[in-house]
C-alpha cells in the first residue's frame with residue numbers, strides 16, 4: 001500500500017524489469033479501480049473561460065477568449081491532455097527533476113526534467129535498453145506553457161497554424177507540460193524525431209518494452225483520429241506499469257482507455 005493517497009496505484013508491480021508482476025491482491029485491485037474511476041476522462045475537466053489559440057486569416061496563431069475544458073487532475077499520472085483538454089497556463093509540475101539518462105545534447109536545460117516518478121522509471125527503461133544492446137538518448141522532456149507557446153508560434157510562422165497543429169501542440173495542450181513525457185531517439189536516425197524511428201531496432205524495442213517500465217507510445221499510427229496527432233514513435237508517456245501494460249495489451253489510446261471508467 002506504499003504511496004496510497006497519491007498516484008501510486010498506477011505503479012503497482014514495481015519499477016519494471018523483466019520479471020512478471022505479482023498478481024494484485026483484492027485490496028490493491030480495488031485501490032486501482034478507484035484510481036481509474038477518479039481519473040476517468042468524463043470526470044476530470046471543468047469548463048471555464050480562458051485564452052484559446054486559433055489560426056487567424058493569415059493562418060498564424062492568434063488568441064481568443066472562450067470556454068475551455070481544463071483538466072482537474074494535472075498532478076495525476078493518468079492526466080489526459082489533448083486538443084480538447086488543457087492544462088492551465090500556470091501549471092508547473094510540483095516535483096520536476098533531471099532524468100537520470102543520457103541526452104542527445106550537452107549542457108543543462110529544463111527539457112531534461114520530468115516528474116520524479118517518471119524520471120526514475122525512464123532511468124530504468126534506459127538501463128534495460130542498454131542491457132539489450134539498445135542505445136537511446138533523451139531529446140526533450142518537460143516544457144513550460146510559455147516555452148510551448150514560442151515553439152508553436154515558430155512552427156505557425158513557417159508551416160501555417162493549421163498544419164502546425166497536426167505535429168505540434170497549442171500551449172496548454174502539450175503533454176510535455178505535464179512532466180510525464182519524454183521524446184527519445186538514437187544515433188540510427190541522428191537523434192532526430194522522425195517517423196522512420198518506429199522501424200529501427202531502437203524504435204521496435206521501445207514499442208515492445210516501454211510498458212514494462214510504465215510508459216506508452218502515446219501517439220500510435222492507427223490512432224491519429226483519436227489522439228489528434230500524427231504517429232510519434234519517439235514520444236513516451238509515463239502512466240505507471242499496470243496501466244501501461246493494460247493499454248499496450250488492449251491496443252488502446254490513452255483517450256479510449258480513460259473513457260472506459
Ligand SMILES: [Zn+2]
Pocket residue numbers: 176181182183234235236
Ligand atoms: Zn513529445
